[in-house]
Amino acid sequence: MSKIKIKNLTKYYGKNLAIDDISLEITENKIYGLLGRNGAGKTTLLNLITNKLFPTNGEILIDSENIFENERVLSQIYYMSEKNLYPETMKVKEIIKWTKDFYPNFDLDYAYKLSDKFNLNLKSKFKALSTGYASIFKIILTLSSRAPILLFDEPILGLDANHRDMFYKELINYYSVTPTTVIISTHLIEEVSDIIEEVLIIKDGKLILSDTTENILFSGYTVSGKAEDVDAFNKDKKVIGEDNIGKFKSAYILGPIPSKEDPYLNASNLEISKLDLQKMFIQLTNS
């Protein structure tokens, strides 16, 4: 059991409201996508969950225990922070060994295997790692920690397309073998939309959406075809976004997916496809 319960969480930085009365439950063994624009409060929320920061109001419980200075519950989390918290002059291999001291279930062989797979030089000092390799290193520590709750804050920062793909595949492999509660905070929504099972969208410190990816994607649809046909079809629909390419258009619509037998669709050769999570996100977070 590693259920996270957040109750009426509020965080002020001086007079600035960073987290605004958020209440939510993170159920165990699911992959959550924590989405939000820059400065929405994603990192603050993760820092609060890991006791790096302290809430102004509200509380966070893991397995019904308050996390405040609670070593038992905090040791169930490994947090891949965007900030580099590792000793700069220490070698990567040494940091891995020290991390094993603090996480008894740490899988040293897996960490070395992943280092090899990602071509991470274990003899490098931490400060010598590029932004991308620092992210890879932190990903390796997080996955190898074998903690029941893994939090990733911008895990793909500085990663090239190949490494991003490797990370997603590794995460899926890991998750399929070791069911774990995972929260990924990221900007690259399109890339994670196939991985995440639950979506949390934060806007201006408020949780504005918490639902399964499936429900969100089926709450609307994309219609594509000739621009005039799409416009005609959209007349009485709730359009959340449009893309134009020459005479063709794609529109993103909220509402029930029309049946394939819809006479207008058949007559006009319009195509219906799945809603784009990123479009949905942009629509919801555009003020």
Place this chain on the structure above:
Amino acid sequence: MKTIQIVKYQIQQAKIALMIYYAIIFVIAIMLVSTMSRAGLKASENVYLGGLDFASMIFILVLGLTSFKESYYFMQANNITRKGFYKGHLLSIFSIAAFMSFLDIIINLILNTFSEYNTVFSQIYLRNNSMTVSTAFMNFIWSFSLLTLIAMIGYFIAIVYYRSNTVMKIVVSVAPFVLINVLGYLNSITDGAIGNAVNYFNTWMWGLQNGYHPYFASINIFAAFIIFGVFSYLLIRKAPIK
């Protein structure tokens, strides 16, 4: 609790600095002894050596000043509670201070076989430098309490700087100089009353009232350690990651 791992990490971080420090002290001690012997000087000729353990005080102050931020960040990376981190830090201070106090006494004993060598302790509290088991133990307790206090003061300063914003950092840096000048001024307008009070406090604090009382001094030093320790903990308790 992961206290053992935290202590192990903190001691490991100080290990190389300690090794370099004692290597330098060892070289200095050899140079002193060889200079004395080449010059044909002996203790009976009123030539004294001493104060190498003063370097230990400076070393542990620097250790205290530098041992906060990096360790704190790494412990936070591993989700160690602040309480656990602080507890581990205290135990590592005690271990390092005990080790250094012990080694300083051993160096004292070795140097004493070649010439008259006075530790800071013997210069303050002993009328002659005859190191018996009981004076060596007294020296150990006094050095241990003093080194832990100095380490804690260094640590406290490091945390105050960490928790301060830019303006507060300037205030904290300037404050000692302002305080000294203000006290100097107050001393001049009160016919030396402030100076007398400071002297009285020092004499009392270091156990020099009505004789020599190093154990009493150790108790006072340890009390000061607790005061700095409590303030340090209060500052760490809700220290955010910056």
